[in-house]
Amino acid sequence: MEKGHLAEINACAIDEIDEEDVLRFDHNGRTYVIIRMMGDDIYCMDGQCSHEQVHLCDGLVMDHVIECPKHNGRFDVRTGKALAAPVYEHLKTYPVQVREGRVFVTLEN
Numbered sequence: 001m002e003k004g005h006l007a008e009i010n011a012c013a014i015d016e017i018d019e020e021d022v023l024r025f026d027h028n029g030r031t032y033v034i035i036r037m038m039g040d041d042i043y044c045m046d047g048q049c050s051h052e053q054v055h056l057c058d059g060l061v062m063d064h065v066i067e068c069p070k071h072n073g074r075f076d077v078r079t080g081k082a083l084a085a086p087v088y089e090h091l092k093t094y095p096v097q098v099r100e101g102r103v104f105v106t107l108e109n
């Protein structure tokens with residue numbers, strides 16, 4: 001598929017992620033996180049902190065916020081908005097759909 005083309009990717013089973021937890025998902029050389037709040041409330045965003053290149057999959061998830069494990073920078077998982085110092089640069093979020101127990105994310109291929 002051409003670069004820059006949007007594609008829906010079958011990322012994982014919903015059961016692979018506990019509630020209020022996060023899963024790392026790599027695709028085409030990029031890292032994302034898939035975040036599950038309660039039930040089917042699922043989000044996908046860039047997988048590395050915008051402060052330093054730290055994996056957010058090791059972070060804490062609570063109340064639609066993910067906290068970076070290194071310096072406790074926080075992002076809103078719904079919008080990617082940077083919420084607390086030392087992070088100022090927002091992260092990108094990606095559309096998610098849950099169908100038949102699977103999580104599909106729409107990414108640039």
Ligand code: FES
Pocket residue numbers: 049050051052053054068069070071072073086087
């Ligand atoms: S690396 Fe995430 S807050 Fe510093």
